[in-house]
Amino acid sequence: MNETDVDSELRRLDGALREAAEPDAAAVARVRGRLLGSLATAPPGGWQLPPWWRYAAAGAAALALVLMGGLLAIALSGRPAGQGVTAIVVPPAANGQGSSTSGASGAAAPVAGDARAAVAGAPTSQAASGQAVAGPASMPIVGNSCSASPTVQFQGRGLAATGTASVAGSDPVGTVNVTVQQTGADASAAVSAVQSKIAAVRDALGKVGVPPGSVQVSYFRTYGDVQGRQFSAYASLQATVTGTDALAEATKAVLQVAGVTAYSTSSPVAGQPTQDQVQNAVGRAAAQARDMAGSTATAAGVKLGDVQSIVAQPPVTCNGPSGPERVVQVTATYAIR
Amino acid sequence: MSAATSPEEAFLELYDREAPAVLAYLRAAAGDDAEDLAADTFLRAWRQWPAYRASDRPIRHWLIRIARNLAIDRFRRRGRMAVLPLGRDPAAGDDVAAGVVDRIQLLAALETLAPEERELLAMRAAGLSFAEVGAHLGKTDAASRMAWHRAARRLQAHLER
Numbered sequence: 313m314n315e316t317d318v319d320s321e322l323r324r325l326d327g328a329l330r331e332a333a334e335p336d337a338a339a340v341a342r343v344r345g346r347l348l349g350s351l352a353t354a355p356p357g358g359w360q361l362p363p364w365w366r367y368a369a370a371g372a373a374a375l376a377l378v379l380m381g382g383l384l385a386i387a388l389s390g391r392p393a394g395q396g397v398t399a400i401v402v403p404p405a406a407n408g409q410g411s412s413t414s415g416a417s418g419a420a421a422p423v424a425g426d427a428r429a430a431v432a433g434a435p436t437s438q439a440a441s442g443q444a445v446a447g448p449a450s451m452p453i454v455g456n457s458c459s460a461s462p463t464v465q466f467q468g469r470g471l472a473a474t475g476t477a478s479v480a481g482s483d484p485v486g487t488v489n490v491t492v493q494q495t496g497a498d499a500s501a502a503v504s505a506v507q508s509k510i511a512a513v514r515d516a517l518g519k520v521g522v523p524p525g526s527v528q529v530s531y532f533r534t535y536g537d538v539q540g541r542q543f544s545a546y547a548s549l550q551a552t553v554t555g556t557d558a559l560a561e562a563t564k565a566v567l568q569v570a571g572v573t574a575y576s577t578s579s580p581v582a583g584q585p586t587q588d589q590v591q592n593a594v595g596r597a598a599a600q601a602r603d604m605a606g607s608t609a610t611a612a613g614v615k616l617g618d619v620q621s622i623v624a625q626p627p628v629t630c631n632g633p634s635g636p637e638r639v640v641q642v643t644a645t646y647a648i649r
Numbered sequence: 650m651s652a653a654t655s656p657e658e659a660f661l662e663l664y665d666r667e668a669p670a671v672l673a674y675l676r677a678a679a680g681d682d683a684e685d686l687a688a689d690t691f692l693r694a695w696r697q698w699p700a701y702r703a704s705d706r707p708i709r710h711w712l713i714r715i716a717r718n719l720a721i722d723r724f725r726r727r728g729r730m731a732v733l734p735l736g737r738d739p740a741a742g743d744d745v746a747a748g749v750v751d752r753i754q755l756l757a758a759l760e761t762l763a764p765e766e767r768e769l770l771a772m773r774a775a776g777l778s779f780a781e782v783g784a785h786l787g788k789t790d791a792a793s794r795m796a797w798h799r800a801a802r803r804l805q806a807h808l809e810r
Contacts, residue, residue, distance in 0.1 A: 322801045326773055332755045333774035335672035339684060344664060346688040351657055351695055
């Protein structure tokens with residue numbers, strides 16, 4: 313029995329099923345758009361965690377928390393003077409992206425100064441610059457859960473407290489993804505038609521205020537079936553737009569161009585916060601660290617001395633209760649008297 | 650056809666060639682999850698791309714195997730097969746509406762089959778030969794053909810009800 317031995321009725325069903333399952337060009341383009349974004353961040357042959365890693369990580373984290381909780385309890389019940397590290401509660405860092413290192417380091421210096429003032433109890437006095445922190449407007453990689461802090465660590469004769477605060481503001485940055493495809497018996501006609509549509513999309517975006525520099529053709533290719541005399545040209549464009557309203561306007565404008573497929577994505581944390589917003593958050597995180605240190609010291613029966621060090625982490629993104637958010641983290645270490 | 654000059658371009662050429670078959674398989678086997686699973690399939694394939702290029706395995710067989718494993722993982726987590734309503738491009742005209750309804754009914758009828766029967770038909774929908782279907786399911790060519798007959802008759806009976 314070979315491929316054609318199936319009876320004609322079932323063969324028709326086989327054909328109908330193939331036709332029913334055949335994806336449309338828009339579906340292929342949508343998946344392609346998602347894939348394009350991933351290829352840039354996932355190198356071929358890149359190491360990948362096995363699917364069961366979450367269970368192992370959760371188990372290890374639970375075990376670590378139990379052990380550290382025990383250590384903290386022992387430390388608080390009778391901490392001998394002069395001993396090294398007596399108890400540590402390690403914060404699962406509000407880790408996320410190490411992205412935009414240039415922007416992050418640019419923000420670090422004023423951040424540390426601000427934190428010192430807040431930890432010492434003084435209001436922040438740094439003038440607002442109002443400038444956006446430099447950095448690419450790419451979609452951020454959102455890391456772990458935000459629910460990591462505040463935490464307190466006794467470290468020898470010192471006490472380190474970590475506070476966090478979310479960075480308010482920053483307009484969401486979105487991307488309008490557009491795909492254009494044309495098929496015909498003539499390759500050059502297909503290419504010309506796609507180019508015309510690209511020009512129409514650019515015009516439509518320009519009319520709603522999207523600058524030409526924000527629109528990029530990320531992919532253009534032609535392929536053909538010489539025997540069937542069927543040629544296709546395919547292109548995809550991305551336009552980066554800041555602000556929810558502007559994104560909606562741009563998407564609407566693109567969808568009015570005949571023969572294109574478009575969808576948009578946006579992230580509330582894709583835009584870069586201003587230095588003001590970061591400093592405000594650092595002040596709140598530092599104040600939280602100070603409060604935590606004070607109350608923990610009181611509970612442990614010790615008194616806080618001078619501030620020994622302050623470490624302010626640049627903003628990172630993490631998963632908060634209502635979606636991705638950007639947080640800062642400040643760790644202040646006090647001497648114990 | 651343009652010559653591929655980088656791994657990304659080569660891989661995207663592979664995507665353009667094979668995505669319709671992989672999506673067809675996933676639309677029939679996984680319904681609404683098809684696009685998610687297709688994106689995951691090609692991303693996983695991209696990560697394994699250097700190793701694959703060094704081998705001589707048939708490309709479609711490799712991709713369908715990845716897609717199948719991902720679909721099985723997802724269904725196992727949910728404890729059930731996915732629900733199926735699926736439509737074409739909503740911008741399509743009324744003249745294709747009747748065809749869309751037929752397709753939806755046909756694909757929805759797959760829901761009534763046992764998972765292994767549905768999967769077998771999905772592989773055929775992706776254009777796999779009986780020998781290739783057999784290779785995926787650990788059956789001989791003849792056995793996969795017989796199983797396909799049974800599944801197709803069951804589907805047909807459901808449609809005639």
